[in-house]
Amino acid sequence: MSSSAMLPPGQSALEQLSNELFDNIFGHIAKPQDLDKISRTSKTIYHRAITRLYTSFSYLGLKHDQKSLRIFIQTINWRPDLAAHVRTLDVREWGDCPKLEDYVGMAGGWSGHENESVDGSREGPERWEDEEDDEDYEVSNSSNPESDDSLEEEIEDNDVPMSETGNDPEDTNELFNISGDGDWHKFVQSRFYDILRKDAEEHGLDRDVLVNYHKAMNEQDERILIALLLCSLPNLQTLYMVVPELRWDDPLQKILFEEFAKKESKILQKLETLYYCSSLRIGPKGHREYYFELEETWPFIKLPSLKALYTLTAHTYDDLMNFKEVDFPAVNGNSNITTLVFDEADLAIGDALKALSIPKALETFKWQQQISCYSIGTCYGPFYKYLGQALLQHKNTLGQLELDIRHRYCRGSGHAANPYGTEEQRRQLYTNPDEAKRDSNKIILIGSLKDFIVLRELTIHAEALCGHKDWCPASIRMIDALPSSLESLKILAQITQLDGQGTSYENKYLEEHLLELLHGYKNGLPNLQEVKINILVWRIPSRASVHAPPEPKFCSEQKLSTEARSVGLKFQVYFDVEHVKTNIPFFGEQVVNRNPGRDY
Numbered sequence: 001m002s003s004s005a006m007l008p009p010g011q012s013a014l015e016q017l018s019n020e021l022f023d024n025i026f027g028h029i030a031k032p033q034d035l036d037k038i039s040r041t042s043k044t045i046y047h048r049a050i051t052r053l054y055t056s057f058s059y060l061g062l063k064h065d066q067k068s069l070r071i072f073i074q075t076i077n078w079r080p081d082l083a084a085h086v087r088t089l090d091v092r093e094w095g096d097c098p099k100l101e102d103y104v105g106m107a108g109g110w111s112g113h114e115n116e117s118v119d120g121s122r123e124g125p126e127r128w129e130d131e132e133d134d135e136d137y138e139v140s141n142s143s144n145p146e147s148d149d150s151l152e153e154e155i156e157d158n159d160v161p162m163s164e165t166g167n168d169p170e171d172t173n174e175l176f177n178i179s180g181d182g183d184w185h186k187f188v189q190s191r192f193y194d195i196l197r198k199d200a201e202e203h204g205l206d207r208d209v210l211v212n213y214h215k216a217m218n219e220q221d222e223r224i225l226i227a228l229l230l231c232s233l234p235n236l237q238t239l240y241m242v243v244p245e246l247r248w249d250d251p252l253q254k255i256l257f258e259e260f261a262k263k264e265s266k267i268l269q270k271l272e273t274l275y276y277c278s279s280l281r282i283g284p285k286g287h288r289e290y291y292f293e294l295e296e297t298w299p300f301i302k303l304p305s306l307k308a309l310y311t312l313t314a315h316t317y318d319d320l321m322n323f324k325e326v327d328f329p330a331v332n333g334n335s336n337i338t339t340l341v342f343d344e345a346d347l348a349i350g351d352a353l354k355a356l357s358i359p360k361a362l363e364t365f366k367w368q369q370q371i372s373c374y375s376i377g378t379c380y381g382p383f384y385k386y387l388g389q390a391l392l393q394h395k396n397t398l399g400q401l402e403l404d405i406r407h408r409y410c411r412g413s414g415h416a417a418n419p420y421g422t423e424e425q426r427r428q429l430y431t432n433p434d435e436a437k438r439d440s441n442k443i444i445l446i447g448s449l450k451d452f453i454v455l456r457e458l459t460i461h462a463e464a465l466c467g468h469k470d471w472c473p474a475s476i477r478m479i480d481a482l483p484s485s486l487e488s489l490k491i492l493a494q495i496t497q498l499d500g501q502g503t504s505y506e507n508k509y510l511e512e513h514l515l516e517l518l519h520g521y522k523n524g525l526p527n528l529q530e531v532k533i534n535i536l537v538w539r540i541p542s543r544a545s546v547h548a549p550p551e552p553k554f555c556s557e558q559k560l561s562t563e564a565r566s567v568g569l570k571f572q573v574y575f576d577v578e579h580v581k582t583n584i585p586f587f588g589e590q591v592v593n594r595n596p597g598r599d600y
Contacts, residue, residue: 015044026052056088059229061097061222061244069225073216076232077209086233092242093279094222227255231267238273240586245278246296256299274300275586277312291315291346294355295326301335301358308339308364312587316351328354338363338397343582345369349383353390362394366402370580382407382444382471384464395451402459406494406536406580444471448481455483456527459490466509478513479524487527494536495552502550505535511556518563530570537577551575 017025029035032053039049059069076083196210215228230236230252246253259267278292294314300306316326328351337359342352345368352367384403391398446464449455465481467473474481482489491510497503514531521528537552557573564571582588 015042019048022048023052050082051085054082054085056090057086058090059094059226060090060092061094062092066222066225069222069229070216073225073229073232074213077212077216080206080234083232084235086236088238088240089229089233089236090240091226091229092240093244094226095244097244097279221251223250223252224255227252231255231259233268234266235270236268237270238275239268239271240275242277242279242590243292243296246292253296253299260299260302268300268303268305270305271300271303272305273308273310274306275310275584276300277587277590294347294351298327298331301331301337304336306335306337308341309337310339310341310343310584310587311345312343312582312584312590313346314342315346316348326351326354328357332357333360335359340364341366341584343368343584343587344580349386353383353386356390356393359394361397363397364400365391365394365398366400366404368402368404368580368582370406382463382468384446384461385443388446388449392451396453398452399454400457401452401455402457402490403461403464404459404492404580405461406492407461442472442475444468445474448476450481450483452483452485454485456485457488457490458482458486459492461492462507462510465491466507466513469509473509474513477516479517479520482517482525484525485527486525487529488532489528489530490532490534492534492536494538496538496540497552502552503537504553504555506555511560514556514560515563518560518567518569521567521569528569530572531564532571533573535573535575537575539577 026035026049029038035049035053039046039053057072058064059072076086193211193214196214197207200210201207212228212232215224219225219228230239256267259265274297276292276297278290280290290313292311292313292315294311294316297309297311297314301309332354335358338361340355340359340362341364342355343366345352347355347369352369356362356365387403391401444463445467446460449458463471465474465478491514493505493507493510495503495505517525517531533554535552535554552575554573561571561573
């Protein structure tokens with residue numbers, strides 16, 4: 001007799017599998033819709049599948065129907081046990097967010113209101129796709145044996161009346177006329193919510209459950225819905241956000257600031273990792289841009305649980321005559337963040353240095369920025385000296401440091417990035433006159449990193465360690481400037497190439513320092529395993545050229561490669577024709593159709 005024949009009626013062998021085997025099987029089910037269908041087969045399997053089914057949720061505003069967001073919020077509102085399972089949330093481009101393909105080549109500002117309602121939400125079925133056909137829809141909100149049916153039964157069993165209104169929330173919405181703006185609207189809405197809270201408490205429910213249900217049913221502003229969603233997930237650990245442009249009165253920021261200002265806030269108290277970048281924005285001059293203001297992340301930075309903050313195209317203004325100064329004192333030294341990433345950034349240099357004071361103890365810092373000269377006011381000279389000083393506060397904890405800050409030195413008279421400028425012009429970089437008199441050309445050098453006792457991985461430009469022929473040479477050998485804990489060293493450089501012409505990179509300072517390092521690394525850097533050189537090629541197009549340019553060369557490559565092989569150290573040289581570009585997969589998805597940081 002088979003083992004299945006011995007099972008009680010209504011049960012299958014699948015239901016008898018161990019939790020380990022169930023997890024293994026569920027791990028091979030890629031689509032949430034498939035997992036949802038499996039969960040409907042029986043109550044036993046439902047209870048075992050529900051944890052994985054509600055582990056993550058995605059809402060892509062330009063792709064998913066708003067109905068999916070509302071249903072999910074209603075579900076977790078009435079079923080906090082399901083909300084407790086959600087560990088990962090991916091929300092993108094909600095509310096008033098333009099599509100890239102709709103505005104390619106536009107010369108003026110965005111004026112597309114044909115599918116926009118008065119409150120800024122989208123209307124019209126042509127804007128949406130059926131979430132059932134979308135593979136990215138993380139949690140299917142269709143009915144299952146216990147989710148929707150049991151939810152409806154639970155609501156009916158509770159039989160919650162609206163004691164002071166006699167209507168359900170939708171009818172009451174019209175009765176109280178709570179859609180609108182102004183003081184009267186706020187008063188009526190506040191009174192109405194007080195009634196709902198009182199009713200909830202009288203029937204033994206969470207005091208906000210009816211208020212949240214009403215918002216999920218009737219609120220048209222997706223910004224408020226997203227805020228409600230964030231406030232409803234107590235165990236959320238990882239958050240991915242592609243954020244539309246936040247106005248000064250943005251309800252999401254307001255709700256978060258108010259909630260986090262409480263002494264005992266219960267919102268996002270387990271959030272550990274945040275990926276934050278902006279969506280497409282139509283700029284004032286008709287160009288497309290993607291920068292977001294760094295201060296938008298302040299509410300999250302204050303969370304005691306947050307350990308890692310990854311940003312794409314963070315921006316601060318360098319013209320404080322027209323814009324207020326960034327409020328760093330509000331967050332300095334108050335954050336438990338150990339990983340801080342600025343990819344494809346557009347930060348004022350001083351603000352980036354101040355940001356290093358936000359974490360108490362930084363373990364990973366990555367700053368990626370491309371600096372070009374547009375005018376004397378936006379021309380930044382080398383500043384590695386100041387950067388080295390700012391990093392010292394994390395010398396006992398910093399294990400990974402990536403500084404991909406790419407300058408294009410100019411020849412403008414009086415420009416800070418002009419290596420051919422006068423000593424007096426370089427002194428303009430300093431705020432302290434006495435300091436300006438001493439070694440003002442050495443600002444290009446980061447100095448010794450010997451005190452960074454746990455630093456394992458370092459990515460940095462060659463001139464920061466070796467100097468620049470038109471600025472100054474380094475006063476300390478590279479091997480003496482690096483900590484003994486270092487395992488991987490990646491050196492960045494850059495050259496210019498005209499189309500159709502060959503080019504090569506030659507840096508005698510770098511060659512000398514690397515040869516010394518290769519000769520003595522076993523004693524000075526005993527943990528070093530690899531050295532890489534990445535050379536960025538700036539290609540200047542030429543109308544006269546019809547042929548692909550020859551491959552660029554590194555003049556010292558053969559000599560250094562031979563020496564590295566003789567001492568048994570891994571050595572690699574490679575060229576890159578791309579601009580500064582993020583290597584974080586989630587951010588990589590966002591930059592497929594745009595240039596780094598700005599898309600004209």
